[in-house]
């Protein structure tokens with residue numbers, strides 16, 4: 001039996017993430033996502049995902065200190081980023097730079113789980129620095145080294161802009177990172193798990209995940225959702241846009257999900273932030289247009305399990321924070337590394353090389369032909 005897309009195939013038991021797509025629930029290690037969004041920070045959540053429990057004050061301090069000391073880039077990696085064409089896609093830059101981090105770690109290969117985690121945290125710490133450095137260089141600015149005293153989300157915004165973000169922007173970014181940190185066995189997490197199963201190093205594992213997230217069927221839907229809202233431009237045009245799109249069998253970006261058959265719980269949280277930012281950043285028209293599209297889409301899709309997902313407002317939130325559109329997927333990676341790391345480590349505890357099968361439906365027994373007598377097309 002072939003399981004196209006591996007639909008409904010379980011590859012391991014896991015204690016990391018549970019999604020109840022019928023009840024609009026998402027849990028990381030047993031904690032509901034709305035509780036984590038309300039009370040946790042990205043650092044605490046990353047710790048929870050990777051180690052399995054919420055850290056004590058001293059565990060959290062050690063974790064944050066480790067991230068802080070790992071944030072600066074090796075000069076070799078920064079020089080490499082300087083050489084990339086300014087028109088490069090930031091996901092290509094990120095994939096290559098993370099791979100390069102492995103070149104500078106001469107002990108990249110290790111079987112020791114705690115050393116593996118340490119290397120994973122090194123990557124987690126450096127990814128915001130990589131993204132921000134490239135963004136500044138392509139805009140003709142010098143990269144800004146990490147401030148050192150800021151939290152993960154604030155450090156990223158600081159390295160991007162050179163200004164320490166206010167508490168509200170920091171909180172929004174922090175929660176956005178929490179919401180994207182983990183989502184069970186999605187394509188990029190599976191990709192990381194496959195690479196981990198070969199006992200490859202952490203840099204190869206995370207590079208696989210970034211490569212998989214690069215595709216438009218995985219990362220990228222929030223960019224498309226934002227583009228739609230910007231193009232529609234005004235709430236008065238939302239109804240005709242939605243009616244026309246659905247009449248032409250087009251998809252409304254930021255709607256629908258393979259697992260959620262009701263509201264994506266992350267959407268609820270991000271919509272609230274988008275509303276707050278709309279007032280704060282004078283972006284009410286953008287927010288009202290998004291809401292009008294959502295309202296029309298829900299009206300037309302009534303009776304179907306197609307509801308807004310995380311991407312319906314995440315791009316809008318990042319846009320209102322002043323972040324360029326092509327950084328949305330790198331930010332997704334920056335956060336999801338926590339989940340990738342957690343799953344790779346969990347899988348390695350009971351490792352079995354992942355090696356599925358392909359059902360052969362081709363020909364056998366062809367006789368080898370000299371170059372002059374080949375047809376140049378497929379032989380049946």
Ligand SMILES: CC(C)(COP(=O)(O)OP(=O)(O)OC[C@H]1O[C@@H](n2cnc3c(N)ncnc32)[C@H](O)[C@@H]1OP(=O)(O)O)[C@@H](O)C(=O)NCCC(=O)NCCS
Pocket residue numbers: 221250251252253254255256257258259306309310311
């Ligand atoms: C995410 C997604 C791929 C999940 O799809 P899925 O559960 O595999 O569902 P399918 O692609 O099989 O679609 C099932 C039906 O719902 C419709 N549908 C799914 N998402 C839709 C959307 N966003 N807008 C309009 N119709 C949609 C499909 O056209 C299909 O209709 P049909 O049966 O009449 O052909 C899909 O909802 C989608 O493309 N959404 C838009 C992109 C997006 O927001 N992605 C981010 C996901 S987090």
